Amino acid sequence: MTDSRRARRFWFVTMGCQMNRHDSARMAESLRAAGLEPAREAGEADVCVVNTCCVREKAEQKARSAVGRLAVWKRGRAGRRVVVAGCVAERRGAAWLADFAHVDAVLGPDRLGELPSVAAAPPTRELPLVATGFTAGGPGDFLDARPDLAPPGAGAFVTISKGCAEHCTFCIVPSVRGPLRPRSAAEVVAEATALVSAGARELTLIGQVVNDYRHDGVGFADLLRRVGAVPGLLRLRYTSPHPRFVDGETARAHAELPVLCEHVHLPVQSGADEVLRRMGRRYGRDDYRRAIDLLRRARPGLTFGTDAIVGFPGETEAQLEETVALVREVGFTQVFSFTYSPRPGTPAARRPDDVPPAEKARRLQRLQEAADAVADAWRRGRVGATEEVLLETPSDRAGGTWQGRTRHNDVVHVRPAAGFAPSPGSLLRVTVEEARPHCLVGAVPAEAT
Template sequence: MKTFGCQMNVHDSERIEEILMRAGFEMVEDPAFADVALVNSCTVREKAWHKAISEAGRLRKPKERHGRQLVVGMLGCVAQQEGERIFSLVSGMDLVVAPDHYHRLPALIRQCAADGQRQVAVGFDAGHPEDFLALSEAAAAPISAFVTVMKGCEERCLYCIVPSVRGPERHRPLDDIEGEVRRLVAGGTQEVTLLGQKVNAWREGERSFADLLARLDNIEGLSRLRFTSPHPRHMSPEVASAFGSLRTLCEAIHLPAQSGSDRTLKRMRRRYRVDDYLATVTALRAARPDIAISTDLIVGYPGETEEDFAQTLALVEAVRFSGAFSFKYSVRPGTPAEKLGDDVSEAEKASRLSRLHEVVLRHEQAFRAQQLGRTLEVLVEGQGRMPRQWSGRARNNQIVNFTCPADVCDPALRGQLVRVAITRVNPNSLEGEWHP
């Protein structure tokens, strides 16, 4: 299975593997030895859509070359967006399954293999008990785990395809969320990341997202808590202050801004102003001065002027982001923004993206430089490239490579929380030494 796109897709793929293995399937790395080949796709941007279609075509080739039965399926957001049209886009496809139907995959695959008939399962099915693809009690708990708390989005930003492919908002019950986190922690999970297309909009009756964070913070044995992706419009003062009061909540947040121009934000239908975003940043830093704040930014949105773009650069300078995912605007079929045209030239988009990258990189490197001389808590993920070197992530989401004494460097170090004194800053990571 090949996965493209966001952390929700990564999480979905993990659960799909579990569903299939529970049904008797076995995972193989080489498509040449597979009976089933799946692409879990993303369609948020045009490039991601093309990658998914291209990968599906590549997976189909062993089927044609060996003349044997191979079920090739498209999953994810492209499946929901295109439906049966996938069969005309990629010849030889057998299966199209959208996210709300993953629990049906074993039956759909077997039906397809049995009679050779194409299978399609798209649309939204909010009532199914496996809607959130929770970890089964029999599954092994990872060191760092994703837990879905809500699905779907109803913001209707003009450029965004997500409401069309992920459906209406569905909020998971708090007790259900807590139960899964407790099972993970009991199995050895140290870090949990809460997932949702608009994660901080989660509600259950009078309970807010801040209440959810506080409840999970009380779970004994949970070391770290993160969440993604929040919407700036739903960043309450209570959530901001939680970064200073909750022991588990890591000092890092990815808060998509998209633009630093009020005019562009209005044309995007983001429903907040730059001053609102800056007020949230101020609240976050008041609660946790050393918090890492990263973001998403789009350049070349329809109607974006040089002045609008300059205001985006000004936002980056004001916030001093620890990192940013920056993209050229691409029209997504079926979104309201499609009607706005695409009046910023590709050359101008490329120029603006390059200039934006320069400013973002400067602040990214400055944030990393601030870690020099600090001792950071690192969750060890695995061994590094050098002898006695290990790698992991700090609470502020920075990658840290570190060395340790021979008597400490044991495979059991993986999954442990260690203290690392930072001695060197690299372009994309930090280096340090194990600190007893």
């Protein structure tokens, strides 16, 4: 039985990338603005939003399973709503309704603004609703952050563009997130200012290809300067840039702006020229190296992370080894590696998927082991160093240890000195005492607190 006076509550199941987590946060704020409240668990909720990802086949299967399981949940109480949002919503549209009779709305990534009217009870619009297709990206066409409703943590994301103009042959993103549309610099700076005023200390500018930015004569490097000048901002990052758009202006921004952190996530996808050509990446191995050199010369000590795909159609053992060699040469401190899976409608899906699954798994392990060895060596080299760490959240329930990040984007678990009361956004000088797989452990010297 429900209390009709209580506010309706929402629950999110979010899949996939950082962009989707960011979209879910913005949708949650739009629901709060409409008077709904977050549920503590799914059983308490009246609205469940599954924010889906289709960048890999496995993620899409997970989305279908998650939506299927909600049939039982929906029957548990009258008035419940099931919303499918994000990339697979865009890709399958009304097919969701044909497959799952309990779905109330299907909202593509550009139509998330319709969520509050769907979540309300009784519905303010006819259900089921299918809203897909792309908007023009003009003023007000981005879901604004609402730090007044949901205070940001130590770090926050600011969208600077939607969609992508690149059309890499393996990637489904341009067909489900649309063409590139930049957000105006004024909107970006206003949102950055509001988030910092509400307590964010670190901002990450986000876009599918974040550095392919130009709006009313403002380029990416100019935008970094404008956001970097927001009073109170301690750290600035961006994700994900494309190697093709790393230019002298961006390098100069890294040289000039102390607020820009010394770590860049620069997806390479493969270290082999032939594979890069077939992926439609429009750069070669040497171009990638030049982009890394340009940034490192501008900001000595810069570290890099990357994304890589193994088992792309036609990839040979020798080509995999070229990727492994590049990982070692660049010394990436973070590598996110994936096995290739064909995505419908992409040019690569028309080629034979000729690397067998077991071989893809072996290649993934080969690359990951090489990448882990490089990253482990980097972290071992930090032991004894003093790092600036921005605290984010408690690492344990008791709050005795806190998790934060260095400027190089390494996760650090920190034991604050006795008598020091940590909080999200505290900036500490931490002595690194131990390197573990995927993180560092450190302590704050008593005299620093």
